[in-house]
Amino acid sequence: MIEVKDLFKNYGENQVLRGVTETIHQGEKVVVIGPSGSGKSTFLRCLNLLEQPSSGEIWFEGQNITAKGTDIDLVRRKMGMVFQHFNLFPHLTILQNIMLAPVTLKLQTKQGAEEYARELLEKISLPDKADTYPAMLSGGQKQRVAIARALAMKPDVMLFDEPTSALDPEMVGEVLSLMKELAESGMTMVVVTHEMGFAREVATRVLFMDGGNVVEQNTPQEFFSNPQHPRTKDFLAKVL
Amino acid sequence: MQFFQKFYDVMLAKGRWELIVQGLGTTILISVCAILIGTLLGCLFALMKISKSRILHGIAGVYTTVIRGIPLATQLMIFAFVVFGPLGWDKLLIAIIGFGINSGAYVTEIIRAGIEGVDIGQTEAGRSLGLNRTQTMLKIVLPQAVKAVLPTYTSEFIALIKETSVASFIAVMDLNKAGDMIRNASYNAWYPLFTVAVIYLILTFGLTKLFGMIERRLARSDRG
Numbered sequence: 429m430i431e432v433k434d435l436f437k438n439y440g441e442n443q444v445l446r447g448v449t450e451t452i453h454q455g456e457k458v459v460v461i462g463p464s465g466s467g468k469s470t471f472l473r474c475l476n477l478l479e480q481p482s483s484g485e486i487w488f489e490g491q492n493i494t495a496k497g498t499d500i501d502l503v504r505r506k507m508g509m510v511f512q513h514f515n516l517f518p519h520l521t522i523l524q525n526i527m528l529a530p531v532t533l534k535l536q537t538k539q540g541a542e543e544y545a546r547e548l549l550e551k552i553s554l555p556d557k558a559d560t561y562p563a564m565l566s567g568g569q570k571q572r573v574a575i576a577r578a579l580a581m582k583p584d585v586m587l588f589d590e591p592t593s594a595l596d597p598e599m600v601g602e603v604l605s606l607m608k609e610l611a612e613s614g615m616t617m618v619v620v621t622h623e624m625g626f627a628r629e630v631a632t633r634v635l636f637m638d639g640g641n642v643v644e645q646n647t648p649q650e651f652f653s654n655p656q657h658p659r660t661k662d663f664l665a666k667v668l
Numbered sequence: 669m670q671f672f673q674k675f676y677d678v679m680l681a682k683g684r685w686e687l688i689v690q691g692l693g694t695t696i697l698i699s700v701c702a703i704l705i706g707t708l709l710g711c712l713f714a715l716m717k718i719s720k721s722r723i724l725h726g727i728a729g730v731y732t733t734v735i736r737g738i739p740l741a742t743q744l745m746i747f748a749f750v751v752f753g754p755l756g757w758d759k760l761l762i763a764i765i766g767f768g769i770n771s772g773a774y775v776t777e778i779i780r781a782g783i784e785g786v787d788i789g790q791t792e793a794g795r796s797l798g799l800n801r802t803q804t805m806l807k808i809v810l811p812q813a814v815k816a817v818l819p820t821y822t823s824e825f826i827a828l829i830k831e832t833s834v835a836s837f838i839a840v841m842d843l844n845k846a847g848d849m850i851r852n853a854s855y856n857a858w859y860p861l862f863t864v865a866v867i868y869l870i871l872t873f874g875l876t877k878l879f880g881m882i883e884r885r886l887a888r889s890d891r892g
Contacts, residue, residue, distance in 0.1 A: 478792055505798035515793035519811045529797035532807055574793075581797060 429454045429585060429616055430475060435484035437470055437640075444470045446640035447484070452585075457617045459627040459648075462637035463663055468620045471637065472589050475618065476500075476507045489584065505533065508578030512590040514570040516562040522549070522573055523558040526580045541580070548576040552606060568599030572606055579610075586610065588619040624667060628652055636660045678859040684850050691846025692867060698763050698842065699829045705768025706828070710775025715805075717780045728776065735773035741834050743770060748838035763835045763842075771828050778820050782813030815886050822879035826872045833868075843867060 430452040437445035444467045452458055460468045473479040475486060477493065477500050486494045493503045517525050526545040530536040536544065549555045552572040554565075562570055571591055578586060588607065592600045604626050611617055611630045621627065627634050627648055634651040636644045636659075644657040652668075655661045679685060716728035735743070747766040748759065786809045794804035814821075833844035841849075847864035851857050 476796055478796060501795075501798050501800045504796055507796070509793075509796035511789060511793065513789055515787070515789040517790065517793070517808055517812075519815065528807060529799060532803050533798055578797070 429456075429489060430618075431485075431487040432471075432475070433485040433487070435471070435474060435486065436482045437467070437474060437479060438482045444640055445474070445481070448641055450635070450642060452616065452618060454584075454616055455614055455632075457611045457619070457630055457632045458635060459631035459633070460618065460620045460635045460637060461622070461624070461627060461663075462635075462643075466637040467640040468637045469589055472587050472618060472620050475587055476504050476509055478509075505529075505535075505581050506584045508581060508583035508586040510571070510574050510578055510586065510588045510591045512593050514562075514567070514574045514594070516570055516574055516577070518562050521559050521561055522554070522565070525562065525573060526577045529577070530580055535581075545576070545580060548579055552576050566599060567595045568602045571595065571599075571603045575603075575606060575610070585616040585618065588617065588621065590620055590622070592621065592623060622667070624652070636663065638663070675859055678854045678856045679850065679863055682853075684853070687841075687846040687849060688843070688863065688867075691841055691843040694760065694835075694841060695829065695832050695843040696871075698760070698767055698832045698835060698840075699825070701764040702767035702771050702832070703825050703828055705765070706771030706775045706824075709769065709772025710779050713772065713776040714779035714783060717776065718783055732773045732776050735770055736777075740770055740831055741837050744834055744838055759838055759840050763832075763838060763840045767828065767832060767835075770831075771824065774824050775821065778817050778824060779813065781820075782817035783809055785816055786812045818879070818883055818886065822875070822883075825879075826875055829871055829875070830868060 430450075432448055432450045435445050435448040436443070446467075448467075448471055460471065462468045470479055474481050475488075477486075481494060484494070485492055488503055489506070491498070491503070493500065516522075517528065520528060523542065523545050526548060527538070527541040530541045530544070531538055535541075546555065546558065549558055552575065554569060554572060557565065557569065557573075562573070565573065575586075575591075591607070592603050595603065600623070604623060607617070607619070607626070608630050619626070619631075629648075631648045633645060634648050635642050636651070636655075636657070638659050644651070644655065644660045646654075646656075651660075652664065655664055679688070713728040713731055716724040717732075719725060744763065744766045747753075747769075748762050752762045752765070783805075790808050790812065791804055794808040795801075799807065832842055835842045836845040836848065839845075843864055847860040850860040854860065
């Protein structure tokens, strides 16, 4: 579904990604872990071109989206993204947050979009918050709304950029369990996270990134019980 | 009672009150039209300033630098006697355009600061949902920028109302000029000048209160 070929990303002198090549198949739940500065967030943000790669190719559903003349807006409709800091639109109500994109892009009528938005609010257990503003929600609730907002576009894949890193510890669980539900529903997911428990439980594959490349990858069982690379061992020793 | 008699003689008799009313009307007309023009220009040039095109950015930079670097009275006289004068345009129209162009430069900076003050994550969230640049700007960034700059924007409008008194320089009969004419005709400075001052004060104070109410209504979504 997503094919990354020899992806490089530099910020001036600073090489953040050094030739990442990776394929993500439909239905996979890929969890990307690694120390900070390893390039994992940049890798994720390159997938929907929030970061412009310095070189290399990214193919999505058979289309080279790094090619000149690609309408990236059309591609992004199919790739939902969830951010560390939620990035809900503070001037809109929860319902309007979820409806904004489908209605603006004329993918749904206002009425249809509202029905679907309420359905999503039901799914994330916040139906009573439809007409409140983001400022009135807790961090965990905000992130659940952000997930619903991305799902409103009916994406083929969901990208999560450290979705629980900005949350108070007691709110991490509600977001992870929603993500788990989403995983069980068959969604293709790429998740950058520090939650090893989530990786162990939900991932179909774990990628360990360090120094701008994927150093090691495996099924979660193998990855956590039998790490091969010294840097993986070193990292796991620190976080587990 | 002497005060009221005197006030009547100086300010109201011989149809002088009509001058004040007319002048006030002109002041309001110039202010409202100029802020509308200024807002349009301000939005346009602010977008140019944040655009990636060096040419657009440069044009907007020249505009704000030149307009903000020259005294308003000088600018207005240039508009009246050099730029539009030879066309034989009405002085009132020239004043409206002149104040509009002037205000636009300040509004440009206000709006630019507002847009740049909106967290980049908002743009990223919009773009990641498939909205294009324009849709993201219109639906997500601008509404937040407008709300953030409203206090500065309203003080710009209030400053503009006061600055329109400079219109007297090109012989437009605004509120300030009306007071001045009454001063000349009545040989009394106290009554006309204080009357005019009080009217300006009521205008600006009233607007400050009004805008304050609007801001509080817009702040609804901020309550945590």
